[in-house]
Every structure is written in C-alpha cells, then in structure tokens.
Amino acid sequence: MSEFRVTLSPALGGRAAVSRKGISVEAQPEGTLLHLLVDPTMGDAVRLAADLMAAGLELRPLTTGQWFAVGDTALAHADLAALSATLKPQADIVDQSHGRVRIIVKGKMAARVLSKGTAVDLDIAVFPVGHATTTLFGHISAHVTRIGEDAFELIVLRGFAESLWDELAQMSLEFS
Amino acid sequence: MASLVTCPHCGKRPKEEFTVKGAALTRPAVDAAQDVWFDYVYLRDNPRGAYQEYWHHTSGCRRWLVVTRDTATHEIFQCHDAAERGEVTA
Numbered sequence A: 001m002s003e004f005r006v007t008l009s010p011a012l013g014g015r016a017a018v019s020r021k022g023i024s025v026e027a028q029p030e031g032t033l034l035h036l037l038v039d040p041t042m043g044d045a046v047r048l049a050a051d052l053m054a055a056g057l058e059l060r061p062l063t064t065g066q067w068f069a070v071g072d073t074a075l076a077h078a079d080l081a082a083l084s085a086t087l088k089p090q091a092d093i094v095d096q097s098h099g100r101v102r103i104i105v106k107g108k109m110a111a112r113v114l115s116k117g118t119a120v121d122l123d124i125a126v127f128p129v130g131h132a133t134t135t136l137f138g139h140i141s142a143h144v145t146r147i148g149e150d151a152f153e154l155i156v157l158r159g160f161a162e163s164l165w166d167e168l169a170q171m172s173l174e175f176s
Numbered sequence B: 001m002a003s004l005v006t007c008p009h010c011g012k013r014p015k016e017e018f019t020v021k022g023a024a025l026t027r028p029a030v031d032a033a034q035d036v037w038f039d040y041v042y043l044r045d046n047p048r049g050a051y052q053e054y055w056h057h058t059s060g061c062r063r064w065l066v067v068t069r070d071t072a073t074h075e076i077f078q079c080h081d082a083a084e085r086g087e088v089t090a
C-alpha cells in the first residue's frame, strides 16, 4: 500500500444526475472501494463483515472468495493499514478506490432500463436486494448490486465510467 | 457456436461474456516424448460432435470453466468450474 494517496478529479465530476420519470442515474462519491480476497478456510465471514462495518464499509459479493467493500468517504491511510492488519490472514485487501467508480440507478423503471444492457434477469424474485453479479452492459463489464427494491449500484472501472454513464443516459431517454 | 452458456456461478449468460481458450486436454508428463508434447501444443482433432474446452467468464465471475459442447448442434452438455476437477478428459 502506498504511503501517499493520489488525488484524482472525480471520473464523473462534471455530470449532473440524470433525472427522468421513474428513473434516476447518479454518480456516488469516490470514497473507498476495496477488493477483498478471502480464504474461506480461515475463520468465518461474519467477523470479516463486522470489521468492515466498523470501518464504515459495506460488503458486495464479487465472485468465489472475493468481495468488494465500499464506502462514501475515503479511509485515511492509517485506518486502511489498520483494517488490512485486522483482516489478515483471513483476507487480503487491494485498494481499488482510485480504480473503480460507483453509479446508482434507481426508480420504478431502473430494472427495465438496465435490462436493455444486460442478459441478467433482474426480476426481484431471482435478483433480490443484496444480490450482486458481474455482467456486460452493452460492451462494458460492470458489477451490479440490488441495493433496494428499485435501486441498483453499478461498479465500473474508472476508465469506462463515462461511457457507461452516457449509455445509461441514452437507455433511459424513453422515460424523459 | 453456442450462444447461451450456463455458468455454474452466474447462471445463463451470452457467449460475449466469455473468452474461449481452446480444447481442454490432459497435460502430458513433463518428461513425455517430444511428439507427445507437439501433439498437445499444436494438433487438434476438430471433431464434429462433442468437444470439451476451457472457457473464461471474463465479463462475469472471472472463473475458468470447462464447457462440453456439440460443435455441430451448438448444444451445451455440461459446464463446470475448472477447479472442481483436477484433470479433464478429452
């Protein structure tokens, strides 16, 4: 972990929230985004979640043995180092705060708009609140979590954030 | 080519989310004869019918899978995580 944080201008800094009838698209603050690589044989995941919650972070399932931990505020270097030490040897952290951006898509039409971009079935019966997966939206790979009945969080690589944003703005045009 | 692949982790996904590495072959012993290694690295049977390949779910769970599919009918018979079995049959 680097001793100094690189200060970046927000990837979607210039973008005002897209607000339409039954759908809105907003950029989240570029706070903390950690990639967790977890050894499932080392103790239980409940403790892991508790440690992260204490640091003000929420867990998002990513893939087998891997999670994202996200938060709206940037963790100080010392706090991140302390968290990293607490989680070892059960989990290793890769700080991705500089590398991935979060976008919230919410409203009654959110699932309908997102369905234009992905083959994943977003019906709440099979994709309940808290469920997450990685998929293609058009040609852009993004991680999607249902954070509410009508709300989704997209996590996308920083370099693709503007493209995904533009596509979401376009896909939601029919509801303006 | 098959257009929908049922990933054991993610469910049914379009083939665009995957990267195909090629035939899932059993790796020869390190000291196997040169012609055995030549066969393993370069020669493919290109069968009409069942074929077993390594597929990577690049835009999904990023796990390596072993997909058994029919090269003629595009039907997928089986799809499992490559880590589930140490060895593959080909």
Ligand SMILES: [Zn+2]
Pocket: B007, B008, B009, B010, B011, B057, B060, B061, B062, B063
């Ligand atoms: Zn998958």
